[in-house]
Amino acid sequence: MAEDCLFCGIVAGTVPADIVYADDAAVAFRDINPQAPVHVLVVPREHVVDLRELGGRPDLAGPYVAAIGKVADNLDAPDFRTVFNTGAPVGQSVFHIHAHLLAGRPMGWPPG
Ligand code: 5GP
Numbered sequence: 001m002a003e004d005c006l007f008c009g010i011v012a013g014t015v016p017a018d019i020v021y022a023d024d025a026a027v028a029f030r031d032i033n034p035q036a037p038v039h040v041l042v043v044p045r046e047h048v049v050d051l052r053e054l055g056g057r058p059d060l061a062g063p064y065v066a067a068i069g070k071v072a073d074n075l076d077a078p079d080f081r082t083v084f085n086t087g088a089p090v091g092q093s094v095f096h097i098h099a100h101l102l103a104g105r106p107m108g109w110p111p112g
Pocket residue numbers: 006017018029030031032033034041085091092093094095
């Protein structure tokens with residue numbers, strides 16, 4: 001657990017969140033500012049900063065990616081988009097890796 005990390009606080013239960021899924025590897029909760037009818041953030045329990053750091057942790061990566069699929073299944077969202085922002089200039093604002101899992105409305109590509 002990292003000091004002053006919002007998502008470590010949610011994992012630890014010290015920061016309230018609308019948790020929709022949890023297992024040994026990951027926790028998922030609804031985004032406070034949803035961009036789609038389903039907008040959930042999936043985070044590993046362990047503090048990992050971003051996708052690059054996750055690449056160095058294959059022990060975590062497999063269970064974490066598996067959890068993302070399970071979250072979608074549990075939310076009855078067979079079709080979904082995942083976004084990982086990596087770096088502040090492209091929009092990362094919380095430096096504990098999180099998959100944005102978005103579903104429930106049509107989405108174009110490329111994203112607007
Ligand atoms: P990022 O910009 O780092 O890719 O995504 C961070 C996300 O966390 C944003 O979509 C933002 O709405 C969400 N967020 C920020 N603070 C909180 C919070 O306290 N609770 C929840 N559930 N989501 C948050």
